[in-house]
Amino acid sequence: MSTTVTRSTTAVSRTAALARAEVTLLVRNRTALFTALALPPAMIGVAKTSLDRSGATAKTGLSQGELLLTGGVVMVLTLVVYTTLVAAYVSRREELVLKRLRTGEVRDAEILGATAVPAAAIAVVQIALLVALGAALWGGRLPQRPGLMLAGVVLGTVMTAALAAATAAVTRTVESAQVTALPLILVALVGSGVAVPLEVFPDGVAQVLRALPLTPVADLVRGGWVGGMGAGEALRALGTALAWTVLSVFAVRRWFRWEPRG
Amino acid sequence: MTETAISTSGLWRRYGPAGDAGFDAVRGLDLEVREGELFALLGTNGAGKTSTLEVLEGLARATRGTVRVLGKDPYTDRGAVRPRIGIMLQEGGFPSDLTAEETARMWAGCTSAARPVGEALETVGLAGRAGVRVKQLSGGERRRLDLALAVLGRPQVLFLDEPTTGMDAEARRATWEVVRGLLAQGTTVLLTTHYLEEAEALADRLAIMHEGRIAVAGTPREVTAQRPSRIRFRLPEGTARWQLPAELGARGDGHDVRVATHDLQGTLTGLLLWAREHDVRLGGLDARTASLEEAFLEIAGGGPHHGTATARDTAAHDTATHDTAAHDTAEVAAR
Numbered sequence: 001m002s003t004t005v006t007r008s009t010t011a012v013s014r015t016a017a018l019a020r021a022e023v024t025l026l027v028r029n030r031t032a033l034f035t036a037l038a039l040p041p042a043m044i045g046v047a048k049t050s051l052d053r054s055g056a057t058a059k060t061g062l063s064q065g066e067l068l069l070t071g072g073v074v075m076v077l078t079l080v081v082y083t084t085l086v087a088a089y090v091s092r093r094e095e096l097v098l099k100r101l102r103t104g105e106v107r108d109a110e111i112l113g114a115t116a117v118p119a120a121a122i123a124v125v126q127i128a129l130l131v132a133l134g135a136a137l138w139g140g141r142l143p144q145r146p147g148l149m150l151a152g153v154v155l156g157t158v159m160t161a162a163l164a165a166a167t168a169a170v171t172r173t174v175e176s177a178q179v180t181a182l183p184l185i186l187v188a189l190v191g192s193g194v195a196v197p198l199e200v201f202p203d204g205v206a207q208v209l210r211a212l213p214l215t216p217v218a219d220l221v222r223g224g225w226v227g228g229m230g231a232g233e234a235l236r237a238l239g240t241a242l243a244w245t246v247l248s249v250f251a252v253r254r255w256f257r258w259e260p261r262g
Numbered sequence: 263m264t265e266t267a268i269s270t271s272g273l274w275r276r277y278g279p280a281g282d283a284g285f286d287a288v289r290g291l292d293l294e295v296r297e298g299e300l301f302a303l304l305g306t307n308g309a310g311k312t313s314t315l316e317v318l319e320g321l322a323r324a325t326r327g328t329v330r331v332l333g334k335d336p337y338t339d340r341g342a343v344r345p346r347i348g349i350m351l352q353e354g355g356f357p358s359d360l361t362a363e364e365t366a367r368m369w370a371g372c373t374s375a376a377r378p379v380g381e382a383l384e385t386v387g388l389a390g391r392a393g394v395r396v397k398q399l400s401g402g403e404r405r406r407l408d409l410a411l412a413v414l415g416r417p418q419v420l421f422l423d424e425p426t427t428g429m430d431a432e433a434r435r436a437t438w439e440v441v442r443g444l445l446a447q448g449t450t451v452l453l454t455t456h457y458l459e460e461a462e463a464l465a466d467r468l469a470i471m472h473e474g475r476i477a478v479a480g481t482p483r484e485v486t487a488q489r490p491s492r493i494r495f496r497l498p499e500g501t502a503r504w505q506l507p508a509e510l511g512a513r514g515d516g517h518d519v520r521v522a523t524h525d526l527q528g529t530l531t532g533l534l535l536w537a538r539e540h541d542v543r544l545g546g547l548d549a550r551t552a553s554l555e556e557a558f559l560e561i562a563g564g565g566p567h568h569g570t571a572t573a574r575d576t577a578a579h580d581t582a583t584h585d586t587a588a589h590d591t592a593e594v595a596a597r
Contacts, residue, residue: 007346008374029360075273096355100408103319103349105341106372133539 007213014106018114026118030106036122044068044130067197070222074214075155076126084119085164086181091174100261111156112252116161117198127153129223148234149224155241156217162215162248167256176211188214213248216240267419267450268295268318272327275313275559287313289474290327295467300451302443305471306562311454312352314471316421316499318452319349330418345374348417350408352424352454358397362388362407365396366414370501382410385443385529387436402429409437413543423452426460435524438463458554468554470561477561482554489552489560493533495519496545526551 028035050070092115093099101111135142143149163184171180190196192214198206209215214239223229223237267415273291278284288310295301303311316322317329320336320343325565329336336343366383370376383389386406391399399407405428413421422441428522434457441464442452455461459469462482469479476486497503497517506512510533512519516541552556 009372012389015371017368021364021368024364025357025359073576091355095358096351096353097357100351100354101372102321103354104369104372105374107346201580217509 019117082160089168144227150222166251213244275325299466300464302468309471310474348412350412363392490522493521
């Protein structure tokens with residue numbers, strides 16, 4: 001019998017050890033790293049062209065910089081956090097890494113959380129760059145209500161990570177992740193007012209689009225950035241974002257698979 | 263002082279729904295593993311070994327019955343049990359782009375009172391391969407890395423699910439030495455294996471599982487002692503089986519004769535005296551004491567080709583099929 005228990009692990013120390021390994025893996029995976037780093041700026045460039053053509057700045061009364069920035073945040077969450085993580089969860093599961101990790105002291109949430117750390121970190125850095133870029137290039141203001149913006153980014157990150165795990169549950173291989181991840185990417189890019197402002201759509205359609213997962217995130221980021229968001233509007237966006245986050249976490253707890261289908 | 267490290271009583275594990283659509287992999291298992299011993303769980307594929315192990319490890323919930331590991335329920339009290347046990351799965355994976363050392367360091371960060379990573383790799387003979395990425399390790403080396411992680415936290419109870427599968431004979435012996443070292447330090451080990459030689463070499467006690475139940479259990483000596491010894495020979499032309507002494511209880515086809523006995527020396531003496539008296543030449547005479555293999559095959563209910571093999575057979579097979587096996591051998595020999 002051991003008489004003393006020394007150096008017990010904690011949730012933080014375990015997550016940190018796993019996250020460190022995940023960072024190493026991301027640095028060694030050139031394709032994933034390139035997607036995470038280069039794709040969002042490229043997509044924002046494309047969005048700029050589409051905004052120029054649609055005359056959205058006239059319809060929404062927002063500056064082009066402001067539109068690009070709020071859209072950019074959603075793009076970063078979708079392309080960096082969501083897309084990277086669907087592939088990461090699937091490949092860790094198929095390599096039996098998740099199964100092996102679950103035999104240790106690490107808890108399930110810590111495993112999934114640590115896997116998300118590198119992607120989330122890259123996303124946060126890119127969003128910070130977007131904010132700085134907006135202030136410098138397009139005469140944008142610094143965020144008017146940083147708390148609201150932060151809430152949008154945090155909820156958006158947790159939500160997209162959980163949605164990635166939920167998507168991984170219905171994805172058999174890393175290759176098929178490119179297909180299974182597509183619906184949410186399309187919904188996020190078309191439906192959240194990023195590439196096309198919701199004001200352009202008919203009222204009924206716009207109502208439906210407002211209920212989609214990333215629309216409230218985009219609203220919170222825009223409201224926090226530009227200001228002028230009413231209390232009711234802000235609460236509604238927070239409520240919708242929170243509901244989607246809780247729902248996606250529940251879906252993961254209920255349906256996530258830790259080992260390949262037999 | 264002998265205490266119980268692992269115990270189950272009336273353990274059932276069911277896959278799928280009630281009725282014919284489901285399957286009971288474990289059917290009322292009673293098991294007791296004492297502190298400090300090595301207990302081997304044997305059985306053919308599908309006997310329920312891994313299903314049992316997964317419940318003991320706290321990876322799956324028992325459908326019915328109670329399970330205690332170090333006095334606690336490994337599933338509901340996972341947080342208290344896990345820091346004191348080590349697990350090596352039959353099939354576990356590591357990220358292919360991490361090195362052996364990075365993998366061990368990651369695991370150490372998730373393990374209470376972990377020993378130094380270098381020391382753990384040294385123990386399993388992987389110190390020289392620390393900087394090599396997992397995807398470049400051979401199958402046998404990956405199993406040794408897996409073992410290094412399982413023992414990283416100096417566990418009181420160690421679960422090894424077919425730890426030497428995929429290793430060549432030399433690496434297997436080296437692994438046995440690691441396990442013996444742990445036993446000497448008082449670790450309790452529960453091991454499953456396909457290699458009966460492995461169980462005979464390591465186990466203090468063992469159980470043979472069949473169709474979700476324990477068919478026989480005890481020390482290797484006890485288990486084999488329950489089985490009869492066997493004599494085989496071939497009678498020459500012109501001599502029939504009925505001419506043999508009746509007390510032999512001989513069976514067989516045509517001139518091939520089999521005798522089962524619990525008194526090998528006495529029966530054999532009787533047979534040989536009869537043969538000299540009648541001037542009969544016994545062809546291909548073969549007498550052997552009951553072995554674990556015989557007990558195993560009798561319980562599994564099949565012939566020698568029924569899904570299992572001795573370590574000798576499979577070691578030769580491994581060397582032929584794994585191109586990395588020769589490399590493994592050189593590695594271990596170099597130590």
